[in-house]
Amino acid sequence: MSEVTDIVVPMLQKIQAQLTRLDTDMANLKEDMHHIKVRLTSLEANVNSLNRRMDNFDQRLERVERRMELVEA
Secondary structure (H helix, E strand, C coil): CHHHHHHHHHHHHHHHHHHHHHHHHHHHHHHHHHHHHHHHHHHHHHHHHHHHHHHHHHHHHHHHHHHCCCCCC
């Protein structure tokens, strides 16, 4: 029985060490994913803001063109 214990215990310890590393790695990945989501949300907000500004530029340009009679009203 001692021989089996001598073989099994080190194997179980290795498995436990690997599980601990996997748990740590998973926690790090979750944290990284959270940061990516936050940055992506911020990026989407910035893109939306730029799109609104571009729309405003289009409207202003159309008004200028109409005032200068460069296009038909």
